[in-house]
Amino acid sequence: MASRLDLQKKLEVLMGSRNVYFMPPSRLQLKTPAIVYSEKKRGAKFANNKAYANKTAYELIFIDQDPDNPLITTISELPYCEGGRPYTSDGNYHEPFTIYF
Secondary structure, three states, rough: OOOHHHHHHHHHHHHHOEEEEEEEOOOOOOOOOEEEEEEEEEEEEEEOEEEEEEEEEEEEEEEEEOOOOOOHHHHHHOEEEEEEEOEEEEEEEEEEEEOOO
């Protein structure tokens, strides 16, 4: 099973920067483009009374001023990743995803 730190490294490589934040405090000034993520749920699939797939779901939000940033497509193509409903807040575009890692 991969760890949260493995996901952190993968997202940093994808972004080409360290603007990847795990549960940042609200007072932290983010540098955009950025990814903010948090743990959503843990779960396992079972068969024959044994867990055969144990992945953690993370809520991942890509934040940028550009709603056409190509990183949105790159993130959406990650394995076990599904998109949510985009929205704007504080003048920034937010693209939410759920990723199982």
